Amino acid sequence: MTVVYYMQVAFLDISIELINVLKKHVQLHVLIELTPHGKNLTVLEIDKFPEKKTLVTPEEILTKRCYESLKPYFTGTASVHFVIHPHRTGFSYSTLQASFDTWKYIRQFKPDILHFETFGLRTIGMLFYLKAFKNVCITIHDPVPHTGEDSWKVTLPRTFMFGIPGKKKYMFYSQFAKQQFEEHYKKQKQHKTVLQMSPYGFLKNMVKSDSEVQKKHILFFGRLSPYKGIDDLLKAMPAVFNEFPNEQLIIAGKTVHDFNIDEELIKKYKNNITLLDKHIPNEELAELIQRSKFIVCPYKDATQSGVLMTAFGFNTPVIATNVxxxxxxxNENVNGLLVPPNDPEKLAEGMCFALRNDHYKVLAQNINSTRAEDLWNRNTEILLHAYAS
Known part of the structure; x- marks a missing residue:
């Protein structure tokens, strides 16, 4: 079976885990959509953004250390290319040209499956050519846009992609996402499959064994966006510092969607709170996670979370809202804690509970990331069955 796996670069962290196991069973051609804005998103580190080229190989574009870290995942695939979209806007003449060049490349394989790992405005350019495919799979990460992130740039691609004639199959990474999709898109009766999201191992490979690493801080990481509940986190911290005056919180990630963080409170607790408002390089992020007592995810809404799976990859517990x-x-008080959303008081109680008598260490002992590859292999079995159905 020949599969073309087309993804947006923002989801490379989860995609490489799937690529790593799927490549063992099919002829896998990987295409990664890349834009000037996305050149330093997730696990990528770009050496130089190419000009006047649509398809480039990883070794042509990645920094040496990034290429070496991703090479084990890409080795064994039939091919891996980045699809270069030079224009910053989501839809332009260059988008159509890149889509045409990509189509010419794809059709030579005569693939059995074209699998989109989500989609965006730039993916619309591919619609002109999809009539030739009998089997199109689409992974839906967020059936409903997160708070503060809804716009026509999100809804327009969905209108087009869901309207593709022919046989489509939808993939999800949680039962919640599947249910949410079914509630909001009742007319979409096509085949639906859930792949159970499992721990990510990529960043863990960048650090040494953590058996003797000192846990130093509480960590929030990821893009700083309205739905992430950072305002609730900051409101919760005074109560935490009141009981644990030497505790440290690090907030690491780049601000998006014009999100405004409470800098006054951060200044008030400048000895306890560190804000890293920037793209965090892989090695730095890996060390931040490795040295964290636990990760906090105070989200106002969510589907599934790559942050959670990255934390579990480090055997690090997570305190998250029950959304x-x-x-x-x-599992409550097993591998983490769940608290109500939009409730700084309950969030503070959860963090203090984890800190008392180092209870976070007990939670960490209940996380077993060593079975991650087995879990991803199971996902591959489910995916192959969906491809063949």
Whole structure:
């Protein structure tokens, strides 16, 4: 079976885990959509953004250390290319040209499956050519846009992609996402499959064994966006510092969607709170996670979470709000804690509970990331069955 796996670069962290196991079973051609804005998103580090080229190989574009870290995941695939979209806007003449060049490249393989790992405005350019495919799979990460992130740039691609004639199959990474999709898109009766999101191992490979690493701080990481509940986190911290005056909180990630963080409170607790408002390089992020006592995810809404799976990859517990698919993956007071959303007081209570008598260490002992590859292999079995159905 020949599969073309087309993804947006923002989801490379989860995609490489799937690529790593799927490549063992099919002829896998990987295409990664890349824009000037996305050149330093997730796990990528770009050496130089190419000009006047649509398809480039990883070794042509990645920094040496990034290429070496991703090479084990890409080795064994039939091919891996980045699809270069030079224009910053989501839809332009260059988008159509890149889509045409990509189509010419794809059709030579005569693939059995074209699998989109989500989609955006730039993916619309591919619609002109999809009539030739009998089997199109689409992974839906967020059936409903997060708070503060809804716009025509999100809804327009959905209108087009869901309207593709022919046989489509939808993939989800949680039961919650599947249910949410079914509630909001009742007319979409096509085949639906849930792949159970499992721990990510990529960043863990960048650090040494953590058996003797000192846990130093509480960590929030990821993009700083309205739905992430950072305002609730900051409101909760005074109560935490009142009981644990030497505790440290690090907030690491780049501000998006014009999100405004409470800098006055951060200044008030400048000895306890560190804000890293920037793209965090892989090695730095890996060390931040490795040295964290626990990760906090105070989200106002969610589907599933790559942050959660990255934390579990480090055997690090997570305190999260009881929203989205978090209850599917967090067993209360086993591998983490669940608290109500939009409730700084309960959030503070949860963090203090984890800190008292180093209870976070007990939670960490209940996380077993060593079975991650087995879990991803199971996902591959489910995916192959969906491809063939």
């Amino acid at each position: 989205g698919a978090f209850p599917e993956f967090i």
